[in-house]
Amino acid sequence: MADVIAQVDIDDLAIGSAFLGTGGGGDPYVGSLLCKEAIAHHGAVKLAALEDVPDDADVFVAAAMGAPTVMIEKLYAVEDAHRAVSALEKALGRSADMIISAEIGGLNSVMPVAYAASRGLPLIDADGMGRAFPSIHMINFNVAGVSCTPLAIADEHGNVAIIEAENARKAEELARPLVAAMGASVSLSCYPMTGAEAKRAALPATVSAAIAVGKAIREGDAHPVDRLLTALDGLEGYGSAYRLFDGKVTDISRDTSAGWVFGSCTLAALDGDGGAEIGFQNENISIVVDGELKAIVPDLICIVDRETAMPIPTESLRYGQRVAVIGCGAPGRLRAPEALEFMGPAAFGSEEAFVPIEALNQKEQRS
Amino acid sequence: MHIGVDVGGTNTDAVLMSGRDVQSFEKRATSDDISGGIREAIGALLTKSQCRPESIRSVMIGTTQFTNAFVQAQTLNRVATIRIGFPAARGIPPLAGWPKALSDAVDGGRHVVRGGFEFTGQPIAALDETAVAECAKGIRASGVTHIAISGVFSQLNASHEERAAEIVRDCMPEADITLSSEVGRIGLLERENAAIMNASLKTLAAHVADAFAQALHALGIDAPFFISQNDGTLMSVAHMHRYPVRTFAAGPTNSLRGAALLAGLSNALVADIGGTTTDIGVLMDGFPRQSSMHVDIGGVRTNFRMPDILSLGLGGGSRVRDIGDPASLAIGPDSVGNRLHRDALVFGGSILTASDIAVAAGNADFGDRSRVDGLPAAAVADAAALITGMIENGIDRMKTSKTAVPLILVGGGAVLVAGDIRGVNEVHRPEGAEVANAVGAAIGQVSGEIDRIYNMESGVRDAMLCEARELAVQQAVAAGAREASVEIVEVEEFPLQYLPGGATRVVCRAVGNLGAFEEASHG
Numbered sequence A: 001m002a003d004v005i006a007q008v009d010i011d012d013l014a015i016g017s018a019f020l021g022t023g024g025g026g027d028p029y030v031g032s033l034l035c036k037e038a039i040a041h042h043g044a045v046k047l048a049a050l051e052d053v054p055d056d057a058d059v060f061v062a063a064a065m066g067a068p069t070v071m072i073e074k075l076y077a078v079e080d081a082h083r084a085v086s087a088l089e090k091a092l093g094r095s096a097d098m099i100i101s102a103e104i105g106g107l108n109s110v111m112p113v114a115y116a117a118s119r120g121l122p123l124i125d126a127d128g129m130g131r132a133f134p135s136i137h138m139i140n141f142n143v144a145g146v147s148c149t150p151l152a153i154a155d156e157h158g159n160v161a162i163i164e165a166e167n168a169r170k171a172e173e174l175a176r177p178l179v180a181a182m183g184a185s186v187s188l189s190c191y192p193m194t195g196a197e198a199k200r201a202a203l204p205a206t207v208s209a210a211i212a213v214g215k216a217i218r219e220g221d222a223h224p225v226d227r228l229l230t231a232l233d234g235l236e237g238y239g240s241a242y243r244l245f246d247g248k249v250t251d252i253s254r255d256t257s258a259g260w261v262f263g264s265c266t267l268a269a270l271d272g273d274g275g276a277e278i279g280f281q282n283e284n285i286s287i288v289v290d291g292e293l294k295a296i297v298p299d300l301i302c303i304v305d306r307e308t309a310m311p312i313p314t315e316s317l318r319y320g321q322r323v324a325v326i327g328c329g330a331p332g333r334l335r336a337p338e339a340l341e342f343m344g345p346a347a348f349g350s351e352e353a354f355v356p357i358e359a360l361n362q363k364e365q366r367s
Numbered sequence B: 001m002h003i004g005v006d007v008g009g010t011n012t013d014a015v016l017m018s019g020r021d022v023q024s025f026e027k028r029a030t031s032d033d034i035s036g037g038i039r040e041a042i043g044a045l046l047t048k049s050q051c052r053p054e055s056i057r058s059v060m061i062g063t064t065q066f067t068n069a070f071v072q073a074q075t076l077n078r079v080a081t082i083r084i085g086f087p088a089a090r091g092i093p094p095l096a097g098w099p100k101a102l103s104d105a106v107d108g109g110r111h112v113v114r115g116g117f118e119f120t121g122q123p124i125a126a127l128d129e130t131a132v133a134e135c136a137k138g139i140r141a142s143g144v145t146h147i148a149i150s151g152v153f154s155q156l157n158a159s160h161e162e163r164a165a166e167i168v169r170d171c172m173p174e175a176d177i178t179l180s181s182e183v184g185r186i187g188l189l190e191r192e193n194a195a196i197m198n199a200s201l202k203t204l205a206a207h208v209a210d211a212f213a214q215a216l217h218a219l220g221i222d223a224p225f226f227i228s229q230n231d232g233t234l235m236s237v238a239h240m241h242r243y244p245v246r247t248f249a250a251g252p253t254n255s256l257r258g259a260a261l262l263a264g265l266s267n268a269l270v271a272d273i274g275g276t277t278t279d280i281g282v283l284m285d286g287f288p289r290q291s292s293m294h295v296d297i298g299g300v301r302t303n304f305r306m307p308d309i310l311s312l313g314l315g316g317g318s319r320v321r322d323i324g325d326p327a328s329l330a331i332g333p334d335s336v337g338n339r340l341h342r343d344a345l346v347f348g349g350s351i352l353t354a355s356d357i358a359v360a361a362g363n364a365d366f367g368d369r370s371r372v373d374g375l376p377a378a379a380v381a382d383a384a385a386l387i388t389g390m391i392e393n394g395i396d397r398m399k400t401s402k403t404a405v406p407l408i409l410v411g412g413g414a415v416l417v418a419g420d421i422r423g424v425n426e427v428h429r430p431e432g433a434e435v436a437n438a439v440g441a442a443i444g445q446v447s448g449e450i451d452r453i454y455n456m457e458s459g460v461r462d463a464m465l466c467e468a469r470e471l472a473v474q475q476a477v478a479a480g481a482r483e484a485s486v487e488i489v490e491v492e493e494f495p496l497q498y499l500p501g502g503a504t505r506v507v508c509r510a511v512g513n514l515g516a517f518e519e520a521s522h523g
Helices: A007-020 A029-042 A068-074 A078-092 A107-119 A168-181 A195-201 A206-218 A224-233 A337-343 B035-049 B065-071 B100-106 B129-142 B159-171 B188-200 B202-218 B237-242 B250-263 B337-343 B354-360 B377-398 B412-416 B433-442 B461-478 B515-522
Strands: A045-048 A058-061 A063-066 A098-101 A123-127 A151-154 A160-163 A185-189 A241-257 A260-269 A275-281 A283-289 A292-296 A300-305 A322-328 B002-007 B011-018 B021-029 B058-063 B079-086 B107-114 B146-151 B176-179 B225-228 B234-236 B268-273 B278-284 B295-297 B300-302 B310-312 B318-321 B330-335 B405-410 B424-428 B446-455 B487-495 B503-512
Touching: A007 A029, A007 A107, A007 A206, A007 A300, A029 A107, A045 A107, A058 A078, A058 A185, A058 A195, A063 A068, A063 A107, A063 A168, A068 A185, A068 B188, A078 A107, A078 A151, A078 A160, A078 A185, A098 A107, A098 A195, A107 A123, A123 A206, A151 A168, A160 A168, A168 A185, A206 A224, A224 A241, A224 A322, A241 A275, A241 A283, A241 A292, A283 A300, B002 B035, B002 B433, B011 B035, B011 B433, B021 B035, B021 B433, B035 B202, B058 B202, B058 B250, B058 B433, B065 B202, B065 B295, B079 B129, B079 B159, B079 B188, B100 B107, B100 B188, B107 B129, B129 B159, B146 B159, B146 B188, B159 B176, B176 B188, B188 B202, B188 B300, B202 B225, B202 B237, B225 B237, B225 B250, B234 B237, B250 B268, B250 B278, B250 B405, B250 B433, B268 B377, B268 B412, B278 B377, B310 B377, B318 B354, B330 B377, B354 B377, B354 B412, B405 B433, B446 B461, B461 B487, B461 B503
Parallel strands: A045 A123, A058 A098, A098 A123, B002 B058, B058 B225, B079 B107, B079 B146, B146 B176, B268 B405, B405 B424
Antiparallel strands: A063 A185, A151 A160, A151 A185, A241 A260, A241 A322, A260 A275, A275 A283, A283 A292, A300 A322, B002 B011, B011 B021, B225 B234, B268 B278, B278 B310, B295 B300, B318 B330, B446 B503, B487 B503
């Protein structure tokens, strides 16, 4: 793994995060510009391996929350991230030794890099999801018993709210109206933890995994999708990768309710009559090919461009796109029964039981 | 009578129209000074049709000059940027993400001041007027006169941008100012980029306007002229002086709309097959379907309304490889381009091209047919089928449903395609297709657009949409449309995530006929 994140890694991190973000997580473009600015001013960010984190280290999460449409107007500044983190530091009487990402996907995987650079602190090569999820309670920190609160949210004016809540789900419910009142684009710090807790609750090596995936996609040769699959198979911590379906988008339905985008995307085989259906709630949740389930959350399902292997976020799906659907086994800890309760099919209102992707598919020989 | 002109990188085309009928057209090489090529093309057109210059009522010109100048970082002004949004919008400075060559050519200072708006329309902060005045003093001292002013959510409320411009003018009357709210849509960085690009092109705009005026004056044409914008509508010369950036991507839009008129269709697919590429677009109610993606121009990210165009690496000059071996047979994307008339087999050259396949298959008749007689019939059939297959794939990608649709073929390479095309119910090859671009310029209309966020609480949605429509119509009328002819052509709603109260982004477009043009047609 890399031990620093430098200027040259940022585009790879953004592309790889978009892949591991499985269709959700928002556009990492603004975040990647922020990283480039921060690294230009403060130098590269030290990446600390999870196993090297001292037990007594104070670890703080830096994250963003809001509506993507507002984020592209108000942008972000590391000062805002700092306001949330420092409010939490003050409330707890501890100061951050290391920064960690809540999720690898979209803005939340790049913004912490910019913040860590500005503070001159190491970023831990790990996160709470190994992918992206739509809610702050769908995270392994929560599964492993780290408390979501006290949680701090801050806006650019210096308004700060500290929330104490009975559980992570309630924390989200209380935070949402505050996010809107603060202008729908805020910084947040939650799940404050020690190094020992981080080692117990975080998913290791996911930041370097995103960079490796992004690099494989960006340097794709004549067969970028195959190259991506090879890179995924080589990732530590993730299961096997499969090319679940090749086809063209024939229908997309979206419905925004209660602040989430629910919907489905229908694909038709390029030659022949086969078809596939992908369901999403911000992120892709399941794929059914010719009536058979081929992958389901928390395993990763990502739609990529068939020619370039570039990940396509749900909001950019359009009729006629030629795509490949890539499935990849989630990190093992997300498949444990106690994790499935928070991020398995039932958590998304699905009747399906979780079945690992390797039990649903045959591994193909690739040249 | 009126005239449409397309000033391309290679050719300048001119077409004479009576109402919506093509009377005559001419092609000439584009000259370095622009003016000469226009003079020659229109002069030849007038001579050929024996039309007197004084009977021309209006001239519509589409040009790629501004795009080319920007991409090549040539003849650009230095621009000072004032962004209004502090304490928000301070993390990423103006010009972030620009290629170094362009930011070096354009950067004339970057400032961020307090102000701007929330999505609710509330101010983020009061505009810091003192800071704006300080910026203006500094800019004036640096000798920069072109200024771009951007503000957070200025699409919802442009008052801070407008007030800042007043303050700057008080301090430096010579300032030439572009407001982001006049040139862009939601997305601060992209809108600000558009404003900076626009300011950087202002001096060139004045030169181009002069060149056009000179060319017409030399020909004895004393009629108003209009310029094509990226959405296929027209703007006056005064508007072009102020908004040169609005000419970006007018070319593909004009060629789609020209094809629609020539074929007499308003809903169809259009394939423009050139020497190197095939551009496929979609006409909906006579207008090109717009792309929803970000468009990079010269490596700078923008969100202009651009037509949704699929470019395939297939044209008349595309090289054909491994003919006779169905497994590895390949066509394009490399092309002999403008050397086709020297390099292709049928023209005595030694390179097998897509044009040679068209001749060998009997779909086209040019050059020396005997030079491709030796190709095995089965191999030619395979190659011809591959060409058709590539076009069919492209068509399928651009369609929005499985239903078969009409296809209009334009461009010099249209002969490559023969026989039935899957997914298409009829193929049109209209007369005059080689100047579809100039025809598109000649039939341009005028438009107005708004793009803002409304709170669509229950019961007010209809009133909000009604207001959006009215504002779009007002904009079209302000741009020169005759009010009675204005129609709403597009209403899009995008609900915002995470926000209660039904906050919804609404994009609404209105289009109408140019008042001057209507009078001209009846005059």
